[in-house]
Every structure is written in C-alpha cells, then in structure tokens.
Amino acid sequence: xxxxxxxxxxxxxxxxxxxxxxxxxxxxxxxxxxxxxxxxxxxxxxxxxxxxxxxxxxxxxxxxxxxxxxxxxxxxxxxxxxxxxxxxxxxxxxxxxxxxxxxxxxxxxxxxxxxxxxxxxxxxxxxxxxxxxxxxxxxxxxxxxxxxxxxxxxxxxxxxxxxxxxxxxxxxxxxxxxxxxxxxxxxxxxxxxxxxxxxxxxxxxxxxx
Amino acid sequence: xxxxxxxxxxxxxxxxxxxxxxxxxxxxxxxxxxxxxxxxxxxxxxxxxxxxxxxxxxxxxxxxxxxxxxxxxxxxxxxxxxxxxxxxxxxxxxxxxxxxxxxxxxxxxxxxxxxxxxxxxxxxxxxxxxxxxxxxxxxxxxxxxxxxxxxxxxxxxxxxxxxxxxxxxxxxxxxxxxxxxxxxxxxxxxxxxxxxxxxxxxxxxxxxx
Numbered sequence: 001x002x003x004x005x006x007x008x009x010x011x012x013x014x015x016x017x018x019x020x021x022x023x024x025x026x027x028x029x030x031x032x033x034x035x036x037x038x039x040x041x042x043x044x045x046x047x048x049x050x051x052x053x054x055x056x057x058x059x060x061x062x063x064x065x066x067x068x069x070x071x072x073x074x075x076x077x078x079x080x081x082x083x084x085x086x087x088x089x090x091x092x093x094x095x096x097x098x099x100x101x102x103x104x105x106x107x108x109x110x111x112x113x114x115x116x117x118x119x120x121x122x123x124x125x126x127x128x129x130x131x132x133x134x135x136x137x138x139x140x141x142x143x144x145x146x147x148x149x150x151x152x153x154x155x156x157x158x159x160x161x162x163x164x165x166x167x168x169x170x171x172x173x174x175x176x177x178x179x180x181x182x183x184x185x186x187x188x189x190x191x192x193x194x195x196x197x198x199x200x201x202x203x204x205x206x207x208x209x
Numbered sequence: 210x211x212x213x214x215x216x217x218x219x220x221x222x223x224x225x226x227x228x229x230x231x232x233x234x235x236x237x238x239x240x241x242x243x244x245x246x247x248x249x250x251x252x253x254x255x256x257x258x259x260x261x262x263x264x265x266x267x268x269x270x271x272x273x274x275x276x277x278x279x280x281x282x283x284x285x286x287x288x289x290x291x292x293x294x295x296x297x298x299x300x301x302x303x304x305x306x307x308x309x310x311x312x313x314x315x316x317x318x319x320x321x322x323x324x325x326x327x328x329x330x331x332x333x334x335x336x337x338x339x340x341x342x343x344x345x346x347x348x349x350x351x352x353x354x355x356x357x358x359x360x361x362x363x364x365x366x367x368x369x370x371x372x373x374x375x376x377x378x379x380x381x382x383x384x385x386x387x388x389x390x391x392x393x394x395x396x397x398x399x400x401x402x403x404x405x406x407x408x409x410x411x412x413x414x415x416x417x418x
Binding site: 045 | 369385
C-alpha cells in the first residue's frame with residue numbers, strides 16, 4: 001500500500017503534517033502503508049503558506065499508483081483548482097484509490113475533480129459558505145465527514161482527528177490507539193478566547209458547548 | 210521579534226510543525242513575531258524522522274539574534290546532544306532569548322545545554338524515565354511545563370498545546386483564541402485503544418480519566 005500526500009505552493013503546513021505524522025507512525029510502528037510519499041507537480045521545493053519549504057519525494061510524472069491520497073488545504077487551493085495538471089493527476093489517481101482524504105480547503109480541489117458530486121463534505125469554518133455555493137455538494141458542519149471513500153475534514157488541525165478516524169476505519173481501534181499514544185495526541189482541550197461559543201463557529205463546536 | 214525553530218536530522222515532523230503553525234498564524238494574523246525562521250547547522254535539506262525533507266531558511270552561522278527558540282524532539286536528539294556545534298548554537302542564543310521552548314525529547318537538547326539545571330521539565334512519556342536519570346532536573350508528568358523562561362512539553366502533538374499556552378502568556382487570551390480559531394484547533398478528544406487508562410500513561414492523562 002502506498003499513501004500519497006499532495007504538495008502545491010501555499011498549502012497550509014499543519015493540514016499536511018498533522019495527517020502525515022499519524023499515517024507515518026501507522027506505517028512505521030503499526031503495520032500501516034509500506035510507503036508514504038509527498039508528491040508535487042515537479043521536484044522543485046514547495047513553499048508553504050507560512051514559509052516552510054518542503055522538498056517533494058516525487059513528481060506527478062514519476063508517481064506510482066496510489067492506494068490512498070491526502071490533499072491539504074491552504075490559500076494555494078484557490079489557484080490549484082484551475083491547475084489542469086494537478087486536477088488531472090488527482091482525478092486519474094482517484095480512479096484507483098481505496099480512499100481520498102482532504103483537510104480544510106483541500107475539499108475545493110476534490111470538488112474541482114468532480115469527487116464531491118452529490119456527496120456530503122466539509123471545510124474550514126471560514127470557507128463553509130463558499131463551499132455551499134456549489135449546488136452539487138451537501139455541506140455539513142462536522143469535524144470529520146466520510147461519504148463513501150471520500151473523507152473531508154474541517155480546518156487545519158482537524159487533519160489529525162481525520163487521520164486517526166481513518167486509521168481506525170482501516171486497521172481497527174487498537175491500531176489507532178497505538179498511533180495516538182506514540183503521537184501523544186491527548187490534547188488539553190483548553191479553549192482560549194470566545195470563538196468556541198461564537199455564532200460563527202462551526203456546528204460541531206457550538207453543539208457541544 | 211524573531212522566532213527561531215531548530216532543525217536537525219531525524220527530528221519528529223509534528224513536534225516542529227504543530228508549534229510552527231500556531232506561531233506563524235500568530236505572526237501573520239495577530240501581531241506576533243515579525244519573523245519565523247527554520248534554522249539548521251547548514252543550509253542543506255534536513256530529512257525528518259518519517260522522511261519529510263525540509264529546506265532550512267538559514268544556517269547557524271547566518272542566523273540573527275533570536276528572541277524565541279523552539280526545539281523539536283525525535284530520534285535525532287540522541288545524536289544531537291553530542292553535537293557541539295548545535296549545543297553551542299542553542300547555548301549562545303539562549304543567553305539572549307526571552308524564552309526557550311522544547312517539544313517531546315527536545316528537552317534532552319535543553320539538558321545538554323545546561324538549561325534544565327534545577328528546573329522542572331517534561332518529555333515524551335516513553336522518555337520520562339531516561340530524563341529522570343539526570344539528577345539535576347525535576348521531571349513532572351504534565352502536558353506543558355513552564356519554569357522561568359524555559360517551557361517543555363510532553364510528546365509530539367503536545368507542541369500545539371504548548372504553543373497556544375505560550376501565545377496566551379505573551380499576548381493574552383484573545384490573541385491565543387484568535388490563533389486557535391484560525392487553526393480550528395478544537396480536537397475531538399476521542400480516545401482510541403486503551404492507553405489513556407494504562408498505568409504506563411503519563412500522569413496528566415490518567416489523573417484526568
């Protein structure tokens with residue numbers, strides 16, 4: 001099994017690296033995918049939204065057939081939805097993938113590939129309205145949304161919750177628990193400021209509080 | 210203000226990128242540090258523990274005087290505690306820094322610099338015993354530990370909790386809340402497997418459950 005992670009300019013760092021960490025730990029310590037690869041249009045270094053610079057492992061043209069593909073979000077998605085090489089790559093790989101996952105505004109790339117047609121999906125709370133403008137997607141305000149083999153999540157840090165839920169789905173509760181313990185992913189759950197009770201906050205958050 | 214992030218081979222990806230994301234959002238959207246820099250011994254690409262490859266922004270010899278410095282953990286720390294160039298760089302910068310932070314086994318680098326002497330500190334739960342062997346540190350099983358201007362955290366994902374707590378300390382609750390909302394850091398809090406009730410789990414976790 002090969003797990004691909006899509007890179008493009010101005011992706012949001014944690015959208016990518018949160019799930020990368022969980023999946024890579026699954027791979028290394030808990031019999032997960034044999035290979036985890038970061039894949040970009042070319043092998044040139046990719047500058048992320050906050051300035052981190054990543055060297056891709058492989059370019060589109062040399063990428064193997066993927067079993068899983070994760071697509072991060074970030075400001076770069078606004079440009080990438082019109083990048084026919086990237087949309088073509090994702091669409092082509094999607095035909096064979098067991099599952100496709102997106103974090104944050106990565107869902108707009110899935111949409112541009114036609115992968116959200118008549119599906120439930122979500123995105124960063126600041127982009128929910130924009131996603132609702134597409135009449136062929138049912139936008140839901142959950143932290144993680146699974147519809148068939150398409151998984152989407154809310155913003156940035158939600159990719160870690162997405163990854164663990166996905167690992168549980170693929171490999172069971174004990175395996176997800178093992179990854180969670182290695183990553184020591186037991187967040188304090190502390191809320192700062194007042195956003196978590198703000199009417200603008202996404203439904204999954206205000207329903208809980 | 211300049212916030213530096215230390216890079217070295219085999220650092221654990223999320224240890225670095227969790228806090229990087231929070232601090233960079235603070236910088237970009239909430240009047241945080243003017244500059245966030247990833248700094249390594251040389252400008253050669255750095256291969257992380259799970260295979261992600263990062264291009265450093267600046268080498269030790271060209272690094273500016275830092276106001277804050279964050280040190281990630283990972284298997285690479287075992288070698289780096291004996292790397293006199295790295296220990297020298299951190300020790301020298303620490304003289305001027307307002308605060309030094311470490312995630313996971315990054316605390317072993319702080320220890321090698323003499324920065325944990327007679328201080329409270331923590332690390333990844335799998336390394337607590339090893340840190341206790343140093344008789345000059347008081348190891349506590351908390352998710353985040355602040356002792357003077359030295360902040361340490363438990364493993365991997367704890368760096369995000371650390372960063373938000375640090376931002377609150379430096380810039381107040383509303384600013385930390387603003388960063389939290391942009392990062393949509395409202396974890397599901399779901400526990401998989403049984404580790405969270407295991408006697409081997411760190412104190413902060415089992416005390417809560």
